[in-house]
Amino acid sequence: xxxxxxxxxxxxxxxxxxxxxxxxxxxxxxxxxxxxxxxxxxxxxxxxxxxxxxxxxxxxxxxxxxxxxxxxxxxxxxxxxxxxxxxxxxxxxxxxxxxxxxxxxxxxxxxxxxxxxxxxxxxxxxxxxxxxxxxxxxxxxxxxxxxxxxxxxxxxxxxxxxxxxxxxxxxxxxxxxxxxxxxxxxxxxxxxxxxxxxxxxxxxxxxxxxxxxxxxxxxxxxxxxxxxxxxxxxxxxxxxxxxxxxxxxxxxxxxxxxxxxxxxxxxxxxxxxxxxxxxxxxxxxxxxxxxxxxxxxxxxxxxxxxxxxxxxxxxxxxxxxxxxxxxxxxxxxxxxxxxxxxxxxxxxxxxxxxxxxxxxxxxxxxxxxxxxxxxxxxxxxxxxxxxxxxxxxxxxxxxxxxxxxxxxxxxxxxxxxxxxxxxxxxxxxxxxxxxxxxxxxxxxxxxxxxxxxxxxxxxxxxxxxxxxxxxxxxxxxxxxxxxxxxxxxxxxxxxxxxxxxxxxxxxxxxxxxxxxxxxxxxxxxxxxxxxxxxxxxxxxxxxxxxxxxxxxxxxxxxxxxxxxxxxxxx
Numbered sequence: 001x002x003x004x005x006x007x008x009x010x011x012x013x014x015x016x017x018x019x020x021x022x023x024x025x026x027x028x029x030x031x032x033x034x035x036x037x038x039x040x041x042x043x044x045x046x047x048x049x050x051x052x053x054x055x056x057x058x059x060x061x062x063x064x065x066x067x068x069x070x071x072x073x074x075x076x077x078x079x080x081x082x083x084x085x086x087x088x089x090x091x092x093x094x095x096x097x098x099x100x101x102x103x104x105x106x107x108x109x110x111x112x113x114x115x116x117x118x119x120x121x122x123x124x125x126x127x128x129x130x131x132x133x134x135x136x137x138x139x140x141x142x143x144x145x146x147x148x149x150x151x152x153x154x155x156x157x158x159x160x161x162x163x164x165x166x167x168x169x170x171x172x173x174x175x176x177x178x179x180x181x182x183x184x185x186x187x188x189x190x191x192x193x194x195x196x197x198x199x200x201x202x203x204x205x206x207x208x209x210x211x212x213x214x215x216x217x218x219x220x221x222x223x224x225x226x227x228x229x230x231x232x233x234x235x236x237x238x239x240x241x242x243x244x245x246x247x248x249x250x251x252x253x254x255x256x257x258x259x260x261x262x263x264x265x266x267x268x269x270x271x272x273x274x275x276x277x278x279x280x281x282x283x284x285x286x287x288x289x290x291x292x293x294x295x296x297x298x299x300x301x302x303x304x305x306x307x308x309x310x311x312x313x314x315x316x317x318x319x320x321x322x323x324x325x326x327x328x329x330x331x332x333x334x335x336x337x338x339x340x341x342x343x344x345x346x347x348x349x350x351x352x353x354x355x356x357x358x359x360x361x362x363x364x365x366x367x368x369x370x371x372x373x374x375x376x377x378x379x380x381x382x383x384x385x386x387x388x389x390x391x392x393x394x395x396x397x398x399x400x401x402x403x404x405x406x407x408x409x410x411x412x413x414x415x416x417x418x419x420x421x422x423x424x425x426x427x428x429x430x431x432x433x434x435x436x437x438x439x440x441x442x443x444x445x446x447x448x449x450x451x452x453x454x455x456x457x458x459x460x461x462x463x464x465x466x467x468x469x470x471x472x473x474x475x476x477x478x479x480x481x482x483x484x485x486x487x488x489x490x491x492x493x494x495x496x497x498x499x500x501x502x503x504x505x506x507x508x509x510x511x512x513x514x515x516x517x518x519x520x521x522x523x524x525x526x527x528x529x530x531x532x533x534x535x536x537x538x539x540x541x542x543x544x545x546x547x548x549x550x551x552x553x554x555x556x557x558x559x560x561x562x563x564x565x566x567x568x569x570x
Contacts, residue, residue: 491525
């Protein structure tokens, strides 16, 4: 751009050139007999004598059209002409001075306006500059400006500058990572923001982000590639690195290539049976299998931002609770936290996991009740919550989960009756409700479970006799009803016939009398493999059933097969 002094010189040069051309034109018109001042300076006199006078002033004598000198000369004039010539000459001199004055005034006006022109007024002073250009528009190309002036290449903007979302010391890569993470981690249940990554250099969020931005080659290569960034891949890597840092990663039994430059899909044992596995089509985490690997610490809520189909964290020293946000993990098909020190309750939101097929929460210090929403889990095949402090009743809604083949509710403080709706689970093979406080009779509807192989009812306050429908369960291999109040002769139900229960391996009942004198056993069972009395159990050989199981008699406090009339069994 030109300086104000250069601009003044350019304008002055233009004015001088214009004045010089005006004077040359005036002389040319004088030579052709035209009256210049009459047309441009508004002079009144237009006589040929005045033209000669002006020509003499500038040193040029006009000629006629034939090239001869005008015959009129000053010597031939009479005295009257000389008297009239003086005022006419002054008139033309005055006209010339007036024109010069106008030129001087124009030059002074331009010089006075130069400061405003140099401060941004060039767009108004130069007619060739587009006055519609706004401060935020792109500057015009140089060809849009007159050649005598330098083009204006940019104009200042006055828009406010946005505040940075990260620390000034952040690297560009760290900013890119945060731009991917924060829209996801900023939501529930973590609710993270940029300050979580910057306040404490010893915090796990800071360390993990610093590792990804400044150490991890996989992350830098991923962001430097032209391929679009898959946000879930970045979230998965951050979440797994967070788990490693927060759950004693350096002391894990197996490291599984964690915190290396490999992609997380290779953070496993090489056989893809333990560690991390991915969905090949998306390269996002599919399996988190870190069971029995010496993980220590709180259950990481960051895991709820992942979308794996299987999570195995069993048999680790993990504390905490199952968040209600478990319901966000809609892709989950298997979830195992057994053998941990979790605590808390089973959230009702777990019923949102309509794709869940197996849920292993036994030995996890859980309390509270089994939510009725488990009936919404229509894909559920295995439901194990044993050895916890669960109370309440067995929800009848379990009968809606018709794909269930294994239920283990043993070792808690469940009360109430066994729901008859369990008889609708025709795919059931394993049913464990032992070691609770269940009451009532064994429901006859269980006889519909034709595939049932294991039935454990022991250590409950069940009463009445064993329903005859149980005799239809020909697939049974294990049956345990000892330490209950079930009584009666089991032979007609379980022991008659040669192939009634061809697969039965173990059959336990209270078929030994109590220790006090004159007591009777609660049940008579010739085919039981183990007979119990209270906490004492004794294996026995299967006895032949006489009288088709119709009668038993008492001898020395032990039931013996006989065809005599059967006594009442208390």
